[in-house]
Amino acid sequence: MAEIQNKSIVSRDTDFAEWYTSIVKKADLVDYSSMKGSMIIRPYGYAIWERMVAVLDKEFKRLGHENVQMPMFIPESLLNIEKDHVEGFAPEVAWVTEGGKDKLEERVCVRPTSEVLFCEHYKKIIKSYRDLPKLYNQWCTIVRWEKTTRPFLRSREILWQEGHTMHATSEEALEETKRMLEVYENFQRDYLALPVITGTKTDKEKFAGAEKTYTIEAMMYDGVALQNGTSHYFGNNFAKAFGIEFLNKENKLETPYQTSWGVTTRMIGSLIMTHSDDAGLVLPPRIAPIEVIIIPIGKDSDIVEDAITNITTKLDEMEISNKVDRTDKTPGFKFAEAEVKGYPIRVEIGPRDLEAGHITLVRRDTLEKMQVSLDEAPKKIEDLLTTIQNDMYERALARRNTMLYDAYTYEEMKDIAASKPGFIKINWCEDVACENKIKDELGLKSRCIPFEGNEPDGKCAVCGKEAKCKIYFGKQY
Amino acid sequence: MAEIQNKSIVSRDTDFAEWYTSIVKKADLVDYSSMKGSMIIRPYGYAIWERMVAVLDKEFKRLGHENVQMPMFIPESLLNIEKDHVEGFAPEVAWVTEGGKDKLEERVCVRPTSEVLFCEHYKKIIKSYRDLPKLYNQWCTIVRWEKTTRPFLRSREILWQEGHTMHATSEEALEETKRMLEVYENFQRDYLALPVITGTKTDKEKFAGAEKTYTIEAMMYDGVALQNGTSHYFGNNFAKAFGIEFLNKENKLETPYQTSWGVTTRMIGSLIMTHSDDAGLVLPPRIAPIEVIIIPIGKDSDIVEDAITNITTKLDEMEISNKVDRTDKTPGFKFAEAEVKGYPIRVEIGPRDLEAGHITLVRRDTLEKMQVSLDEAPKKIEDLLTTIQNDMYERALARRNTMLYDAYTYEEMKDIAASKPGFIKINWCEDVACENKIKDELGLKSRCIPFEGNEPDGKCAVCGKEAKCKIYFGKQY
Numbered sequence: 001m002a003e004i005q006n007k008s009i010v011s012r013d014t015d016f017a018e019w020y021t022s023i024v025k026k027a028d029l030v031d032y033s034s035m036k037g038s039m040i041i042r043p044y045g046y047a048i049w050e051r052m053v054a055v056l057d058k059e060f061k062r063l064g065h066e067n068v069q070m071p072m073f074i075p076e077s078l079l080n081i082e083k084d085h086v087e088g089f090a091p092e093v094a095w096v097t098e099g100g101k102d103k104l105e106e107r108v109c110v111r112p113t114s115e116v117l118f119c120e121h122y123k124k125i126i127k128s129y130r131d132l133p134k135l136y137n138q139w140c141t142i143v144r145w146e147k148t149t150r151p152f153l154r155s156r157e158i159l160w161q162e163g164h165t166m167h168a169t170s171e172e173a174l175e176e177t178k179r180m181l182e183v184y185e186n187f188q189r190d191y192l193a194l195p196v197i198t199g200t201k202t203d204k205e206k207f208a209g210a211e212k213t214y215t216i217e218a219m220m221y222d223g224v225a226l227q228n229g230t231s232h233y234f235g236n237n238f239a240k241a242f243g244i245e246f247l248n249k250e251n252k253l254e255t256p257y258q259t260s261w262g263v264t265t266r267m268i269g270s271l272i273m274t275h276s277d278d279a280g281l282v283l284p285p286r287i288a289p290i291e292v293i294i295i296p297i298g299k300d301s302d303i304v305e306d307a308i309t310n311i312t313t314k315l316d317e318m319e320i321s322n323k324v325d326r327t328d329k330t331p332g333f334k335f336a337e338a339e340v341k342g343y344p345i346r347v348e349i350g351p352r353d354l355e356a357g358h359i360t361l362v363r364r365d366t367l368e369k370m371q372v373s374l375d376e377a378p379k380k381i382e383d384l385l386t387t388i389q390n391d392m393y394e395r396a397l398a399r400r401n402t403m404l405y406d407a408y409t410y411e412e413m414k415d416i417a418a419s420k421p422g423f424i425k426i427n428w429c430e431d432v433a434c435e436n437k438i439k440d441e442l443g444l445k446s447r448c449i450p451f452e453g454n455e456p457d458g459k460c461a462v463c464g465k466e467a468k469c470k471i472y473f474g475k476q477y
Numbered sequence: 478m479a480e481i482q483n484k485s486i487v488s489r490d491t492d493f494a495e496w497y498t499s500i501v502k503k504a505d506l507v508d509y510s511s512m513k514g515s516m517i518i519r520p521y522g523y524a525i526w527e528r529m530v531a532v533l534d535k536e537f538k539r540l541g542h543e544n545v546q547m548p549m550f551i552p553e554s555l556l557n558i559e560k561d562h563v564e565g566f567a568p569e570v571a572w573v574t575e576g577g578k579d580k581l582e583e584r585v586c587v588r589p590t591s592e593v594l595f596c597e598h599y600k601k602i603i604k605s606y607r608d609l610p611k612l613y614n615q616w617c618t619i620v621r622w623e624k625t626t627r628p629f630l631r632s633r634e635i636l637w638q639e640g641h642t643m644h645a646t647s648e649e650a651l652e653e654t655k656r657m658l659e660v661y662e663n664f665q666r667d668y669l670a671l672p673v674i675t676g677t678k679t680d681k682e683k684f685a686g687a688e689k690t691y692t693i694e695a696m697m698y699d700g701v702a703l704q705n706g707t708s709h710y711f712g713n714n715f716a717k718a719f720g721i722e723f724l725n726k727e728n729k730l731e732t733p734y735q736t737s738w739g740v741t742t743r744m745i746g747s748l749i750m751t752h753s754d755d756a757g758l759v760l761p762p763r764i765a766p767i768e769v770i771i772i773p774i775g776k777d778s779d780i781v782e783d784a785i786t787n788i789t790t791k792l793d794e795m796e797i798s799n800k801v802d803r804t805d806k807t808p809g810f811k812f813a814e815a816e817v818k819g820y821p822i823r824v825e826i827g828p829r830d831l832e833a834g835h836i837t838l839v840r841r842d843t844l845e846k847m848q849v850s851l852d853e854a855p856k857k858i859e860d861l862l863t864t865i866q867n868d869m870y871e872r873a874l875a876r877r878n879t880m881l882y883d884a885y886t887y888e889e890m891k892d893i894a895a896s897k898p899g900f901i902k903i904n905w906c907e908d909v910a911c912e913n914k915i916k917d918e919l920g921l922k923s924r925c926i927p928f929e930g931n932e933p934d935g936k937c938a939v940c941g942k943e944a945k946c947k948i949y950f951g952k953q954y
Contacts, residue, residue: 035548040594
């Protein structure tokens with residue numbers, strides 16, 4: 001892989017945090033405002049989010065989900081109905097206490113998540129087994145008043161979707177919980193080229209009010225975890241707290257079972273932290289707003305203009321998104337900018353190349369250059385986009401796999417934690433005391449009990465007692 | 478036109494307000510929650526909004542606009558920068574004063590509109606004439622702490638889009654302001670079948686901080702006005718207040734010119750109040766989430782099932798959205814429900830009809846029934862959808878036109894206002910005292926100085942002085 005260092009970007013191996021911040025700024029993904037802790041998502045960043053929304057929304061609808069829009073505010077008394085839930089969220093919500101010139105009689109928070117709003121509505125509209133399942137989803141902004149923030153990863157306002165579903169049986173609700181986690185997993189693998197580990201959160205780390213939380217855990221270039229989507233099974237905790245009941249086929253009252261699931265703009269952060277390099281952003285073709293950037297070389301050349309028309313016409317027909325950079329910057333500047341923006345393929349079209357019978361393609365992921373004839377270019381571009389997409393996944397997977405460790409004793413775990421970034425898998429007794437000890441002493445949080453490879457093959461690495469499962473630990477963003 | 482009264486819906490001629498409320502509830506468009514003044518937009522209502530968003534978003538992008546996402550909060554000091562703007566909006570914003578357990582050092586409001594956020598950002602990113610124009614748009618929720626609310630028409634939370642653009646010259650900004658109003662006008666005419674009057678707001682009624690506000694004014698079935706979209710020209714008021722400057726081609730500093738424009742979920746309210754009737758909602762085909770509802774009659778009939786497969790296959794190929802009602806309700810119940818939901822065409826397929834060689838189509842707008850052969854049905858449906866769309870517009874236009882009045886004296890105006898709902902056009906001297914008198918004494922607000930037909934043909938109807946223009950007045954929602 002060619003190594004190019006954009007001089008205005010700090011190297012990711014020197015200072016990963018600073019590198020990340022400079023990528024999001026230089027690639028025009030975000031900007032800051034005087035509203036601390038929030039970010040402005042600029043057109044290029046928002047276009048990535050729009051691509052994500054389009055793909056996921058289509059899949060949710062294919063699976064029978066309908067979109068709705070709940071209020072953005074939750075009265076305090078409504079938030080208070082489910083005890084665990086309010087304890088989990090109240091410390092980090094934004095409270096509206098004044099409307100216009102009046103002090104409100106009851107303060108209302110900006111939704112940190114919408115379970116209680118959906119439950120209040122479900123209580124009104126679910127009466128019979130005929131009303132089930134209810135498969136609702138909402139695209140919206142939520143607010144969590146975080147103290148330390150970082151663009152896309154942790155901010156006070158988060159763009160997300162939240163699915164909220166109600167089912168007649170716990171089996172069906174559990175199926176839905178797993179199905180939607182799989183939707184996330186497939187999307188992140190096939191579109192974002194992200195390898196993830198799927199599994200179950202511990203009781204300590206599960207969502208406030210849930211019985212089970214399933215998660216997809218991605219690992220960033222620096223070995224740190226990013227929780228990239230969760231799907232929760234609530235049993236009928238909320239339904240009972242809200243008094244939601246339906247008449248079953250035997251005309252008896254039953255309480256339904258509930259799920260919720262969500263992914264956020266954080267996925268953009270994980271794209272950057274997994275694939276990008278010291279030259280800038282690297283976007284997988286299937287999520288890139290612009291797959292091909294075309295850079296003309298030389299001025300006012302008919303032969304170049306004809307070649308551009310030729311190639312853009314074909315790319316449009318093939319539904320490959322493309323843009324011609326017609327600004328009055330120098331080619332060298334445009335190349336660097338194309339690298340910063342992470343367009344998957346750069347096409348350089350110059351009169352001298354054309355006379356010699358070819359144009360130049362440059363892969364953004366490897367910076368490899370290749371010459372192809374104008375006629376072959378569209379097909380070559382199409383194939384190359386597929387290759388780039390696959391290669392990006394395979395590279396991310398290979399790198400992630402080198403940072404997965406097994407530890408069988410606490411000493412071993414401590415050594416790895418001190419010297420190697422990544423995830424450490426251990427045997428665990430399922431006692432929260434052991435989980436807390438790892439967190440307090442080693443600074444690692446439990447990631448998940450993986451769906452695959454969770455059979456214990458030894459004693460608990462912390463206390464030495466009987467292990468009940470295998471579990472991953474790691475640092476997190 | 479056949480007259481059918483759904484017994485659970487109050488007649489619109491008896492109690493228009495109550496009729497409206499029952500339509501939005503019965504057609505499953507909205508529901509209420511314990512968050513007063515906000516509404517839940519249910520799947521069917523949200524699907525209408527999604528159709529609107531899809532059409533408008535495509536058109537905005539075609540015209541070169543890019544989507545962004547600004548913070549939803551505005552610190553008080555930022556809101557305060559433009560004087561007229563803050564005076565206009567501060568009385569109706571929601572203030573966040575606490576984050577988690579801490580009192581905020583500076584309170585922040587939930588955006589009532591985002592001019593100040595865009596200006597702060599533009600100040601950072603606009604440096605040179607090369608950076609202009611900036612054509613940004615945002616889809617989001619805004620909050621205005623209204624005292625009295627009504628679903629879609631006036632609520633504390635509003636889903637909308639807000640375009641915010643910056644231009645090198647005032648001419649270009651004024652062109653943009655008019656262009657975008659035209660986009661709204663075309664959309665509402667061609668998709669929503671709404672006739673609107675386009676024109677300029679008076680200084681009294683213009684947007685807080687704008688130099689000019691252009692508006693599209695729709696008239697509801699009861700003759701009351703709904704302001705259905707506005708486009709504002711700011712000159713460089715905000716740009717100066719925020720110190721936004723760019724280097725022009727001569728390398729001299731200039732201040733750019735600004736616009737903003739928006740439409741909201743209120744358009745759903747205007748759809749209902751213009752077209753719907755005592756049987757329920759009536760949706761124009763081009764905005765209806767489901768254009769054709771198919772209702773099978775009789776049970777488990779192969780001939781019926783074959784006919785359904787035949788027709789849905791063809792409708793899918795023609796990209797005509799359709800749904801088969803397979804619930805276990807009676808046909809009569811399904812017919813009534815189809816009317817309440819306002820599906821443009823209902824198809825009834827029964828074995829007896831099929832044996833006689835036909836199926837039945839029912840137009841929702843007129844409730845007219847017609848029999849066609851199965852083979853002819855798809856083409857007939859396609860044509861009928863176009864006819865319904867056009868007829869709905871023509872009917873709304875004709876009705877609106879019967880409620881446009883001219884008045885030349887104040888007495889005449891007073892008589893019309895007292896006896897006839899609708900808009901009254903008068904000659905006006907452009908003095909706010911006359912405008913205020915009409916508002917205070919007759920309860921009518923100025924709608925707009927229309928773009929067409931604004932030449933005065935007499936003295937001011939109020940004070941008798943020289944008139945400068947013609948202007949519409951009317952009651953408003």
